[in-house]
Every structure is written in C-alpha cells, then in structure tokens.
Amino acid sequence: MSDESPPAEQPQQRPEVLLLGPLVPFLDAALSNKFRFLKPCESSLPLLDFLAAHAVSVRVLLCSGPSPVDGDVLARLPALELVVASSAGVDHIDLAACRRLGISVTNAGSAFTDDAADYAVGLLIDILHHISASDRYVRRGLWPLKGDYPLGSKLGGKRVGIVGLGSIGSAIAKRLEAFGCPILYHSRTRKPSVSYKYFGNVRDLAAESDILIISCALTAETFHIIDKQVMLAVGKRGIIINVGRGALIDEKELVKCLMQGEIGGAGLDVFENEPVVPEELFHMDNVVLSSHKAIATPESFRNLFDLVSANLEAFFSNQPMVSLISE
DSSP states (O other), rough: OOOOOOOOOOOOOOOEEEEEOOOOHHHHHHHHTTTTTGGGGGSSSOHHHHHHHHHTTOOOEEEETTTTBOOHHHHHHHTTEEEEESSSTTTTTTHHHHHHHOEEEETTTTHHHHHHHHHHHHHHHHHHHHHHHHHHHHHOOHHHOHHHHHOOOOOOOEEEEEESHHHHHHHHHHHHTTTTTEEEEEEEOTTTTTTTTSSSHHHHHHHHSSEEEEOOOOOOTTOOBBBBHHHHOEEEEEEEEEEEGGGGGEEEEEEHHHTTTOOOOEESSSOOTTTTGOOOGGTTTEEOOOOSOOOSSSSHHHHHHHHHHHHHHHHHHOOSSSOOOOO
C-alpha cells in the first residue's frame, strides 16, 4: 500500500478574454469570476503594442461600448476567432473584415429591447404632452405669472412610421398599437409576419407618418438615412424620435429644420458626436434630450450579463453562439 498522497487538483484556469473598453462595475465583477480579462486600459503599453504582445493567445475579444474593432486591431490578433459586442449596434466593428478573416461576431441581441422600446415611447409622450417643458415652466415659477402652459397633443390615433422593424422596432410597434396608433414601417426587406403597411423608402414613409421613430442599425447604407428631404416629408407638425444611433440622422439639417419650424419636434437619445450635443437644441422646448441612456437599467444589464456569459461559455465549450450576427 503506497504512502503517497494523490496529487492535489489544480484549480481550473479561467478562459482568457481580451477586453476593449471599460465594463460597468457590476458586469466586470460578475464576468471576472468566470473569465480572465486582459485589459489594455490597465497597461502602460499603447493599445496596438498591447495587442501585439498577446497576439498568439487571444482567441476572444469582448468589446464594451463604442471601442472600435477595425483593421488595425484585427491585424494584430491573428488567433482571434470571436468578437463579443456588449451593444446591440455593431457599427464600430468592421464586420466585412471579420467575415473575411473567419471571425464570428455576436451582439447584445434582445437584451435591451424592452428598455429601448419603453424609452422611445416615453420620449414621444414627453414631446406630445410637453412634460419636460411644462416641468421647467413650473419650476421657474411661471405658472402663477403667465398662466397655463400651452396645450399638448394626443398620442392615440397618430400614424407612426418606424424605421427598422427589428426586435426594438417591433417592441415599439407593439406598445404603440395599444394606444390605437396605425403602424407603418421601412426595413431592408418586407416582414411577411406583420400586417403593418410597408414602405420601400424612408421618404415615402415619412410623408404618410405623423411620427417617425428611428430604431435601425447604423451601416454605410443607413448613414444619414433621415436627411433633409425626409424631415420635410414628416412636416411642420411631425415628430422624430431616435433611439438608434446619432448618425442615422443628418444632425446639422435636423437643427436647421427645428430652428425654422419645418418639423414639430424631436426626442433624441443619441447624437452624431457624443457626448457633444448641438447647443441650439438646448433652448428648444419642443426637443427632449437624453444622454444615450435608453437601455441603461439594472434589468437590462442583468440581461446583458446573461447573454455575454452565454456567448463566451458557448465558445469555450464549442457550442453554437446565442446571438450570432449572420450578416
């Protein structure tokens, strides 16, 4: 009988993941229990030098926020197999280069859908009923001095055109149907599963809509998809809501149209050059502004943790990705 003790079990090594951009503390702490993050932001090396130093070992990149994953980044990561985006939009990722190199890409999928849809409807109700503007009016003590604030407008029955009928656009449509709003839409392709009226171009959609809600992805094709002609088609009483990406709208033309009264108002959660916002918008009571926070709730971050974890665990166990981007 041997007196030798069995060898002690080695602690299981956490899979290694390159992290571009800071995660919110909750996500960082929770994911760090499962994965070992390589963090360029904590290194004294320039980003590209840091990537080159880990080129052989990095198979997975977790991209937080708008950190670009472009040709320079990809060129320094020859072993890369997967990019996991913590956002629904992936305009900061060179998808064509990833496809060419055989690198899979996942996004936040439907983790943010409900919050983004709620927020879009909230912005719309705020503008129609002058909630933020009336709040400022009351706080400035103007109610007893100048009387009631001007009348708002009813949401029910308004024709709502949605640009991008993906998961968020569909959730917005479902909410607005409950208000009795006819739903119209533009998307890359007609959706046979819905009965909403389809428009092949955004200008025609805008011409038949009282409200235009933007919820599509930002691509080369959708950059400035809301141009001056679309804004003029919405008309002097029309409202534009954007919970997609800032560059979906020609922001300079939007400011001009609002200043000249060529559209009725706007609710904007996103901007072309965040965090810079055109100062002209600050003084408009028919515009509601927010700091790209439509999806920022504890519930959405919990959904995001579940989804990112699932994608990473699927990769390291050779299982199918949960929210793989196919195009």
